[in-house]
Amino acid sequence: MAEQEIIRKATEGNAEAFRLIVSQHQPLLYSVAYRFLGNGQDAEDMVQEAFIRLWKNLSKYRADVKLSTWLYKIVVNLCLDVLKSSHRRHQENLVEIKEKSKMNYSSADDEMNIRELHELIQEAASELTPRQKAVFILRDLEEMNVEEVGKILSMSPGNIKSNLYYARRQMSEKLKQYYQTTDKITIQ
Amino acid sequence: MNCRDFERRIYSYEENTPSERKLLDQHLDHCEACKQLAQEVFQWQAVIKKEAALKPEPGSPHQLTQRIMNGVMKEKSGSIIDVLADYLDSFFVRFAVGTLAILLISFFIYEQQVTVYSSSVHKEPTKKANHGPVLNMASYMRTYVKRIENEKAKAHTSRYSYYKSKQAEKNNL
Ligand SMILES: [Zn+2]
Numbered sequence: 001m002a003e004q005e006i007i008r009k010a011t012e013g014n015a016e017a018f019r020l021i022v023s024q025h026q027p028l029l030y031s032v033a034y035r036f037l038g039n040g041q042d043a044e045d046m047v048q049e050a051f052i053r054l055w056k057n058l059s060k061y062r063a064d065v066k067l068s069t070w071l072y073k074i075v076v077n078l079c080l081d082v083l084k085s086s087h088r089r090h091q092e093n094l095v096e097i098k099e100k101s102k103m104n105y106s107s108a109d110d111e112m113n114i115r116e117l118h119e120l121i122q123e124a125a126s127e128l129t130p131r132q133k134a135v136f137i138l139r140d141l142e143e144m145n146v147e148e149v150g151k152i153l154s155m156s157p158g159n160i161k162s163n164l165y166y167a168r169r170q171m172s173e174k175l176k177q178y179y180q181t182t183d184k185i186t187i188q
Numbered sequence: 189m190n191c192r193d194f195e196r197r198i199y200s201y202e203e204n205t206p207s208e209r210k211l212l213d214q215h216l217d218h219c220e221a222c223k224q225l226a227q228e229v230f231q232w233q234a235v236i237k238k239e240a241a242l243k244p245e246p247g248s249p250h251q252l253t254q255r256i257m258n259g260v261m262k263e264k265s266g267s268i269i270d271v272l273a274d275y276l277d278s279f280f281v282r283f284a285v286g287t288l289a290i291l292l293i294s295f296f297i298y299e300q301q302v303t304v305y306s307s308s309v310h311k312e313p314t315k316k317a318n319h320g321p322v323l324n325m326a327s328y329m330r331t332y333v334k335r336i337e338n339e340k341a342k343a344h345t346s347r348y349s350y351y352k353s354k355q356a357e358k359n360n361l
Contacts, residue, residue, distance in 0.1 A: 003307070007262070011330060014259070015260070015261065015264070018257075019253065019257055022253050022256050022257060022260075023249075023253045026246075026249065026253055026256065027243070027245065027246075027249065030244065030245065030246050030252070031243050031244050031245075034244035035244065040246065040247060042243075043244070044246060044247070044252055044255070047246075047252065047256065048252075048255060048256045048259050051256045051259070051260060052256075052259050052260055052263055055260045055263060055264075056263065058265050097192075104218060107249065114238065114239075114242065115236065117238060117239060118239060118242065121239045123237065135198055140233075140236050140237075140240060141236070141240045141242055142240070144202055157203075160203075161200045164199065164200050164201055165196050165199045168199045168200075168229070168232075168233070169199055169238065171232065172199075172228065174231050175235060176232070179293060180206040
């Protein structure tokens with residue numbers, strides 16, 4: 001079934017059509033939500049809330065925007081609200097990552113180094129402003145193009161580049177500090 | 189353009205337009221400081237790409253889908269009541285309920301009026317005004333006048349019978 005057909009059926013209240021949308025887009029949304037919030041439970045809650053909002057507003061959906069872009073917009077705005085309101089301590093998140101994240105490591109010996117890198121990046125990113133963090137996650141971690149990031153965050157390309165500059169500079173400085181003080185991780 | 193301007197372009201190397209990138213590449217060929225910064229920045233970006241390659245996944249995608257659908261179905265079952273509540277809350281319904289209320293009140297008042305009129309037609313006429321001690325003057329006066337008239341009549345009768353008896357005495361003499 002084509003996506004537009006699935007969306008049309010879901011708009012008419014067809015739960016099975018909506019389930020198809022959920023199973024197709026859920027991994028992308030989870031990835032974004034996890035990178036924002038740093039723990040699996042919060043990410044799952046956020047993804048569920050995003051789909052409930054989609055369900056309620058499906059009749060307002062217009063085909064000139066990709067459904068994935070619309071969904072990203074919903075989940076990113078929900079995550080930004082959480083970041084702006086809670087000012088949560090990043091240490092709190094790091095504990096959660098160890099317990100709940102499931103990353104697809106290619107081999108066991110990679111795992112330690114990569115986990116350490118993951119925690120380092122989470123920690124450094126938690127010090128960015130919500131906007132910088134959003135741009136960094138979507139552009140550098142989710143590897144979206146500037147145009148799509150602009151649509152999701154309602155930002156101009158110039159604004160995105162400016163936020164990227166500050167985010168990347170801060171991330172680079174944090175990584176540099178870490179690698180200068182430890183020799184635990186080797187980067188090939 | 190100075191090194192400070194190029195610094196920004198080094199951090200957003202991939203986002204530069206082809207002409208911006210060409211200008212930057214030309215500068216990097218001649219400026220050792222910027223070249224060193226660029227190498228460092230590209231190295232950290234390569235590290236970040238490693239993180240990007242690791243996609244966080246939910247513990248159980250199937251369970252998450254089921255959980256999401258349960259949440260959505262809860263919304264769906266609640267939505268009939270919501271739709272009804274929204275409908276009842278609409279301007280049209282508020283207006284209709286208001287109009288109905290006014291109609292009922294008008295009808296009630298009209299009913300009251302009809303009862304008053306109909307009771308004056310079908311029931312015994314009330315004499316409330318005549319029952320009071322002050323307002324029964326006419327009725328009191330009527331009986332008083334009657335009594336006076338009776339007394340006058342009696343007096344007349346008695347005078348007449350006195351006259352008759354006197355006449356009879358005169359005739360007898
Ligand atoms: Zn320079």
